[in-house]
Amino acid sequence: MTISVVIAVHNRRHLIGETLRSLLDQSRPPDQVIVVDDASSDGTPEVVERFGADVTLIRLPTNRGPGGARNAGLAQATGEYVQFFDSDDIASRDFLASKLEVLLANNADICYGPWLPVWLENGMCRHDGFVRQARPVNGDPLEKFLESWVLFVQSCLISRRLLNEVGGYPENMRTGEDMLLVFRMLEKHPKLVHTSKPLLLMRQHPETQISTESAGAVRRAVDELVLTDTVLREISPETARVQSKALAHWRGRHAQAVKALNSDVIVTATPSRLDHFLSRKHALVTRCRLAISARLAGHRIHQFYQPQMLDSAYADAIRQLGYQPLLNS
Template sequence: MTGPAEGMPSPEHPCISVVVPTYNRAALLGETLDAILNQSLRPHEIIVVDDGSTDGTAAMLAARYGGLVTACRIPNSGDLAARNFGLASASGDLVAFCDSDDLWHPDFLGAMAALWAAEPRTRVAFANFTILQDGQHGTARKFDAAPPGYWGGLRPVTPDGGAVFDAPIVDRLIHFQPFFPSCMVADRRFLLGIGGWDASVGRVVGTDFATALLLAEHAPFGVVSRPLVEIRKHAGNYSADVQAMNLGDAAILEHVLRRRPSLVQHAAAIRDSAARRRADALDIAFGRHDHAAVRQIYAQLPGGHRGWRTRLKLGVSTLPPPLPRFLGGTLLALGSWRAGGGRG
């Protein structure tokens, strides 16, 4: 009996469905699909969910990828709904997700399959990533930005950077979130069993954070330390706007705390993290001379996060123009403000 064809799933490598949600990304989608099709381990299926595009995405898919991908079209409902539609349509043992502007290294699926082969109980896993911006390939690895001790407790399972947490890691994600949808593979039945992507957050910026927090309640939780994904930053995606991302993450933290009794034990940390993210957003708004946003964000900060620097920023932002821009620029030049933060 001959073995499995080269690049095809084997009994040791579970078959992986790939879901690609897309909305008006016809110009970038082809590069994403080519990277998926060029995986060293072929995907079981590729499901492209067109979330009501109006830019010719359907025609492009039919012309270039007919027979190679399964193209589905739904009314515009947002990325979470598109991912859940693809998840419900998938049939593989595992399901991987890739946004329609991001790029996989050829070994992404192979590394993920190897992790599951080594630890079949794994519920979900994320790979490390770098940034692609304006055609420039970044070298900074996202996982390297984690605070000290963040990766403590990982159990190595593969020789090429695959490892698992054997206990929930919600407490870590509350403060630093290094896991992005395009880096994710999950056990399909498990993900369906917990309700798929948490769509209750609506369309606030950074909607995937709610799902990451949900996944972090379960173990084994896998990571691949090799940077096997490039996340594209451009004017058309929200993740380029750190101020909006911080505000979205703060809203999501408070939202999940209200909805999930399992998170009550983390309530103090969640509230503190939400406040810190809003404070970072206020710093960024002040640096942009967006003084209306400074006033709006300040009103949402608890008293413990209204230090003298923050109160001074508010005072400057309430002055009549052109004083806020002049005084704000002067204070920024003097280095009076801590640098704005951003999603972990």
């Protein structure tokens, strides 16, 4: 079975090289690496070109956003499985091998695994001590998604057939596009499997994220409106009946997005007072659970992330990448 890695990049000249080396140095290297440059202006394509025939570079003349850039890469992918990867993250040496092994052993469509938010600088890997998604989510993935579970696409090796079946990424969003992709895949009821072996290091640098831009709040509200409206419109009737309380939560999120934009949009699935009550109750219960978790476990990470303290095996995986793990004080 073959693997295609797709990386969308925009102005990451100083980071894309390390990301590519992380993937090309895998114990089971990818069969195809596609980098889609989303109209960078900082010399990013020139860095990618130094990798020669090991990497296929697609240069977009105009910026299409994360969804459009990834779809451009997906259109050129030939592997049976696709790994979308962020242009600033790095992965443990067994990242692809572990996932492919579990996928094939279970004839599955998606394999996901652990990830860790990190700050990488001067050979140090600073972290908060807790690996996310170290264990599989307990229950039906679609139901858990509707209840707030987040499945990060970059932690997944995914069947290309499934990705094409749902039409790839939505291209009308700049944030939250991965959540809509996950929802559409889960609506197809794919077979999900989990492996705890590999580790994705998810680099944190909020100064360059859209949430800190001047128009970030408006952008997020618009995308939240698109996301929640699409989920409410596309969810199957059978799932909607089973997940009425969870859907109330999504209707409440939708109403908040409309309110944030001071929009005149007429919502088809207008929330009732009961929906609003259930949504606010859901938020209150979540805050209480996080507070209890902070007291009992020493952290406020949501249970859906299945957090586990970073152990020696994960620490060794970080050292193999040339970084010394360091707990943030």
